[in-house]
Amino acid sequence: MNQWNDDQPIYRQLRDRVIASILDGELAEGDALPSVRQVAAEFRVNPLTISKAYQTLVDDDLVEKRRGLGMYVVPGAQENLLRQEQDKFLTREWPVIVERIRLLGLSLKDLLSTSINKEGRS
């Protein structure tokens, strides 16, 4: 019934959704983001919350405002995002994950074999 995760603010989750959409090409460069009001109505969330999410995207140069028109994905956004997120993942997130796996006494090899199959299918 509720699509929101309580661990993170809604505006952060909205931001993450947009980022995921850009990464997988669903939102192409030059495309307009759905308007604040539209999203607000659809998800029954206060417009201010959407604004906040969108603002963080503008701050990160992933999206630009065209005044009176709306918000648009900037050219190069997908590529930049990809590079930046890959880097963050490899240098910051992955080592933590490996350490956690080690601490839990799990086998990377087993995880690999389980997930590789799924990876092939999807």
Added chain:
Amino acid sequence: MNQWNDDQPIYRQLRDRVIASILDGELAEGDALPSVRQVAAEFRVNPLTISKAYQTLVDDDLVEKRRGLGMYVVPGAQENLLRQEQDKFLTREWPVIVERIRLLGLSLKDLLSTSINKEGRS
């Protein structure tokens, strides 16, 4: 300069450190946790914050309070933790990680094989 992560409350990070120590065997069952004062002084953190972290461990039956003596790791803590955390990891965390890797266009196989080598060494 600052050892704390802004994304998570300090008491949560303190808790996580203790849990890692228990999993690791660094803090064996029956061992005393460092006193609130000691940790407070070492990390320059409000003693109340340490207490809160310790309390969550008591609530999860990983640690017990012995009045006038301090906090002690309960028998079976390591084993219970291991089961519980493994389960959480496999059902909740790992699928998210796999999805993120896919979205970033990285190869799970490459990541794992690179790390498995390191795993052998450590």
Added chain:
Amino acid sequence: MNQWNDDQPIYRQLRDRVIASILDGELAEGDALPSVRQVAAEFRVNPLTISKAYQTLVDDDLVEKRRGLGMYVVPGAQENLLRQEQDKFLTREWPVIVERIRLLGLSLKDLLSTSINKEGRS
């Protein structure tokens, strides 16, 4: 890539350009302003925005509309503008500038003497 300043509405910036042209003598009294369509095409701006800019000039009696012909700079526009803008500058803008220079620890004397030399040349 974008000639517009995000701090100010586009129609205001358009207006300011015309005013600068009049002050400069580039647009003499009696001259026709470039047509709305022409400007709209050149700057890729909505014609309504140009109209709005021109309207503010009409409201300030700097420009007059001649139906079917276009907009024309009114006689005396340059002189009136000069008086009015000089007054605004001296009473409102210059004190703020002086204060800002003071706060930044810069020397008004140095700034002015450097620029006076350039002034002689231009």
Added chain:
Amino acid sequence: MNQWNDDQPIYRQLRDRVIASILDGELAEGDALPSVRQVAAEFRVNPLTISKAYQTLVDDDLVEKRRGLGMYVVPGAQENLLRQEQDKFLTREWPVIVERIRLLGLSLKDLLSTSINKEGRS
């Protein structure tokens, strides 16, 4: 009766005040900013508006949050601000001012002599 300028959002004006305070040493490095609630009560402004102002300062690394404690001016803030603002002034603002003065047919020299005296007195 109203201390706010309608040309700029309140949160921007609040931000500018704090910056001015840091620049002239009124708010020293390491000092706590007045709390959101306190400012909100004093100026009869919504706490959210203050928060927004403070957040921009955090984003610019001029101020740091200490959770549960408040906002503090970071070490080096004054010096960094000074360098950064001087640079902005000299490269971006001053040329515009000089051009405006030229366009208005005012004399830098006269402005100089008028203001230097005041500068000496204050």
Added chain:
DNA sequence: GTGGTCTAGACCACT
């Protein structure tokens, strides 16, 4: 139509 700003008031987490 678009986004930006602000209020009043609520609730939460952290120290």
Added chain:
DNA sequence: GTGGTCTAGACCACA
């Protein structure tokens, strides 16, 4: 005590 988040609703400027 501190700041963070969110809602409901209002009003404004811009294109």
